[in-house]
Amino acid sequence: PAVFYSSAGRVLSPELVEEAQTLFATLLDRSREFLHAPPAPVPSVGEYLRTEIARQLEQWRGDADAKRLTLAVLNTCFKLECCVSGTHSMDLVALGPFGEYTMLPGLDCTFPGGYGGLPDCLLRSLPEGSVMFHKPVWAGSYREGGHEGRPFPVQVECEDGERFLADHVVVTVPPIGFLKEHHETFLHPPLPPRKADAVRRLGFGTNNKIFLEFEQPFWPADCQLIEAVWEDESPLAEAETDLQAGWFRKLVVFVVLQPPERRHVLCGFLAGKESEYMETLSDAEVLTVLTDVIRRLTGDPPLAPPKKVLRSQWHSAPYTRGSYSYVAVGSSGDDIDALAQPLPEDAADPRPLQVLFAGEATHRTFYSTTHGALLSGWREADRLLGLYDPSESHQHKPRL
Template sequence: MGSISDVSFCNTMVLTALILGEYSIAVPVDFNQSTSKTPKVVIVGAGIAGVGAARKLLKQGFTDVQIIEASSQPGGRIKGSLFGKSLVDEGAQYIHGASMKNPIFRLAKEYDLLQQTSNMSGAEWSVYTNTQRQFGPEFIEKLENLTTFLWRQADLHARNNTQAKSFGQVYLEEIEEILTNWTDDSSQLRRQKLGALNMMLKAHCVYFSSQNLDDVSLQEFNEYEQIEGGDRNSPGLFLKLISNLVEVIPGKSLLLEKPVKQIQWNGSFESEDSSVYPVRVLCEDGDQILADHVIVTVSLGYLKREAEALFHPNLPEEKLHAIENMGFGTTNKIYLEYEVPFWEKSERWIGLAWEDETPFSGLKPNLAEWWRRINLVDVLHPVERYGHILLIWISGKEAEFVETLSEDELTSNITRILRQFTGKPVPQPKNVFVTKWFSNTYTRGSYSHISINSTGDMIDKLAEPLPQARGDGHLSKMLQVLFAGEATHRSYHSTTHGALLSGWREADRLINHYSISEEGHQQTRGVA
């Protein structure tokens, strides 16, 4: 039996789910009353947005739901590979906002996936410079406080400034102001401080998946909403989560290795049984799938390359404009496995600060010295699960470039840099693994941000379904093409919870659409 606290927890969970949309306030739709045939929904992409949309539609009585996925496994940018002693995450790794307000956290709790969750705040740092100077705890604490201050100042500027400014512009303005207080510093200490700040600037670029902070609009701070609870990581959490979500989807409803060539909409396509559909999905293998509705969940990076060829007729100009101007970059991970560790057991992060770099240097692409882009090295824990593994994060054009390097080029340069900074006899790793999100045909990068050329309104424009609602109240031609995925969620873009919520949003759009009859009669609805 559950205790009172268990019951309270369940009630809280259901209430929060209702608020955020996990459960529709709708009974399964009776399509015999509202339409002449069961609507057919095709979902392009089996990432968490597509899987989330499919699950919700199936729960609400949609019986003809088909997911088609280009790769050989579901998950999209939730992906893992065997490395060392365990699976490592290629893509999604952290729950950003570990609280019941986050649907990913709620589902992870429901599926009991949080047993080994670790909180990354307060992790022990070691920061080295290229002259083998190691900063002490006091310096690192001041660096963290200064970085937090700069972040808050950017947020303050965003709230008080309507001009189109970049995060990088404000960041540098604030540092110039701070420099006026460093008059007593030696030239060497000043170099070290500026090098450390530039290290943190590179870390921000990983956070935004951008080349530099000049690419990131200050509007990012006004649009993106943080969820309380901090970042949490649990080994294999996202892979287990996607596996649990897919379990309830009938096998026949998920087609893998089925790339889409073109989505034809606003047509009248006749099936073998003489039914007429407004949408036809042409697959690379020659198959044609007819549908009443298609939910497109592909990445913004893929849309940037393929949007004009993918849709016929073409997308509206304003939607194409949003796709072109919204920010989408590459962040890759480099995993290194060692026979024995050269780092301290207590270390969780190793920072690398170049004394000959400052935030004013500008993070322009430097492929000849790509290793300079490396700023933070993550020591994976627990050792019992992973073994002795380091994780390097890298963004920008350098992240794209490392995908082309041989294993020897990669490991020899990283080993040289680690020896140069730490002064330790760092051994060559015995294994290396590099993620390749840019060269992945179906992602072409990692995740989105609001660029200096875009706005939050463009995210809403990308999310708008096609065709637009007609003034005559006719419903049959509406909602032919719907859009989901992390880049379509204004408040939570770049996150898995944003992707999941966008899938639920589009499922709800169809559920609500069919809850209204052709005469506009609202059906009686109750908790499912």
């Protein structure tokens, strides 16, 4: 169950909202049909969607107010899809490869206690002390280094000066966000041109969560989703560019966290440049702005403000610089495969698989997802297992 509040302080008709959402979903499905077709008619998903909406607008029935509200709901759909794709605008997402992304069947899984439950579970199977925290890596180099009477092809240098020698290194920093800024200095020698070009071409955006806790809920008891519709906006009109004046307009969806017995919490999603701007504000500033927004949407000026705000700040984090990847205009799934290719690239090199790459941006069909990140790690582990045949004896056990 969902409630759609508009900027005029009213609840929109479920029928009108459903009609607009159905149209958007239909057009979005069609935008995935250009994967194996002739060249896409336009470069981006956003341009395709707007073209189709404008074409169908002439056939719409109803009065001018209904058409205006329908366009406003469609604009909300655009913003929500930006959160899904992790981009500032759907105009940045390539149309041709868009259909390559695959939806994993089944429901979303929420880890008890948050994402920390996943690594905590994995760590229980590892020897104590085998994982180091708060140990930033300054650079990695794949070159011969002698130690313990034999050479090691890889050396990892940490910011505190400590160095580690290894047979193989798996790089799992966000391959796009971090490497876009540091790929020329983080690895020595630098990434080969094909891989560096893939880093530059692929897209990487920010999608933050903002949690608001209320003393009492203002939403209906059965409500699970709240969406905001700004009646003066349309996907066919120029978007707001003044981040300071309108960053909050990109925050269009709130999920009602369950169960609500003890706390009444909304989780909002905010993507793009607006999300990055939000990170520059203080908690108090965010709370003040969103209090005004919610009062306007509900048409309830004296509505009690949230008592607490909690938010992610993925763009500001130095080792992420954003949230997750997308296939940008000018790139393709081939760039994802290039990014996932181990180093050295020469298959005839006597010391193969010195540097391997994992992370959501290295999975061609599940990029931007947790399961894509997990599967990419399994892929690289299998790659190493295939290198060391357990039926043969080896003089040393590889350091991973």
